[in-house]
Amino acid sequence: MRDSGCAVAPGRVGGRRRFISICAAVSGLATVPAWARQAAAPEMTHRWQGIALGADASLEIRHPDAVLAQRVLTQVQAELERLEQLFSLYRPDSALVALNQQGVLAEPAGEMLTLLSESVHFGQLTDGAFDISVQPLWRVYADHFSEAQADPAGPTVAALAAAREKVDYRRIALDSDAVRLQPGMALTLNGIAQGYVTDRIVALLRQAGIEHALVDMGEIYGMAPEAVAPWRVGLQDAARLESLSRTLDVANQAVATSGGYGTPLDMAGRFNHLFDPRTGLTGRRYASVSVAARRATTADAMSTAFSLMPEAQIDTLAQSLQLDVYVQHHDGSQAEWRYADPAQNA
Template identity: 30%
Template sequence: MSATAQATAAHPQARLLIPTQVSGPPAPWGQVQHRLGGDTMGTSWSVQLWAGADLPEAPLRRAIQAVLDDVIAQMSTWEPDALISRFNRLPPGGSLVLPDSFALVIDTALRVASRSQGAFDPTVGAAVGHWGFGPAQLAAGLTDTTRPVGWTQLGWVPATRRLTQPGGLRLDLSAIAKGHAVDRVSAVLRDSGLPHHLVDIGGELSGQGLKPSGQPWWVDLEMPDPACPLPPTRVALHGLAVATSGDYRRWRLGAQGQRLSHTLDPRTGAPVAHAVASVTVLHPSAMWADAWATALMVLGPVEGLALAEAEDLPAIWIERPTPAQAGWRETLSPALRALLA
């Protein structure tokens, strides 16, 4: 998914989104802000945190990188030896017992698939490969790579963490794995006694705790186009994560010169065809925010709004101008409006 939000200075005209409850003590006075960062998953990661000036950064950096490397080793379709690639090569009836983190991602992905009636589908991999948004081996050996895919065909037994390949299904977890990685890095920081932190992996963010001043982590949602005249939105990330699905960073031109979004509709196997440029979702978990943003991007602002209302999801859609619609347009879910300061 594309980078979607960034920590920035306050915008004088920005709308503010503030969680309904802000609780817990702030970081102690005297702590200093530390910044760590690096590369992962074809993008960059960064961590900001408050701790004592004598915090040993090198071991913490290694622990964070180890978590990120583990996510890649399990869930990157670009790595032939990754666990997900091994599953995709299984013959019909073959199965794997998944490690806990992979099992959590699969279980969450299937829950979102069910609750979105297939607008999110972790078995969209063959279509991703066909349209050129993933490694070619995702579609290798399949005769029909654009047919509707089949999350309901996966054999998943949560109690034993066993996932069974029905034959020809190709997993692609790129719409949820990055959010999962954000959650795991946040957990590493909490377990290290560092509860006041902001984690950013390619624009998926999670903010926890408070600064010594009592302020939360403020982030500005990135607009899908510099020409977009809609008011900017600034979010107080306190026990919240933010994720965005959009077509403004990853897209390509089709054979007829049309703009092809990297977000595919699993129900058709083709890129989404509506005018939505981005959908942003807030959730306590970056993994869930990541998956829900993709589902709501696929559904658009009409079907998606109904789902966001049913799931009580804070979400915002931004649509670009079209021949039938003059000007940019935004749609805010009721749960998001409730956060407006």
């Protein structure tokens, strides 16, 4: 199925955690009184495209003041640069790379402590399905499949067991003075940082007085005032990448998608970037999982965790956190849980 208002535009993987299977279309005026239509009609569109945390990113602002909009776009780029310096795995000068190399990060920035604390919280919430300390597993798989004659069955049981011994979010020591890792540990924020960055950009826009925008920093957030229609986003069909599995209306809400098909580690696609910290294997339970939430940080982390969890646990957590969850199975069938409260997104 292809929605006429939403063209499929798969994100290009630049070392990023996932293949973004969400595309976005322009929102229009809702069916509202004439005065509301008149108030919204003069808005101008201001766009930026670039890179955030190694992946394609974009921002579309609707605002009649072009000078204000351009000033905000400049501020957004500066904020992205600052956050990259903290969270990127692909910049040798980032705080995260320093932490992984040295095992300690003295006087961490407030945002680093906040994101690490949230990551530990999601680890607790999901009984370890979400774990930012899986970087040693990534290294084992990356090293294995970079060999010329790599065994298509994947890394050895011994290699995976050795890596798993270094994986445990509960062993991350967080303190305002320093972040400390035990020997051999390393972190990746690729399962949550894009959501956190998205939320930071949304906060920046709101502070500047912007109410109508589509933020795509690897995870999507649609900002929409009451007088205009929601943004429409399409969830990519994991089996037919040129098509959509469904479309969603998004207003003051985030959407994130995880799917193993996005970052295959081997030519056959048997192994992917969704590492199960409890087994060392890669997740193949679902073709894709999409989560809609009030915060992109939550949508990002939970779409990752839900990819490794049975449906009964998804249902329980989705209800507890007031999330909408959309699962596509490998046979093309779908399941969904709708617990988000639209009133909370106003």
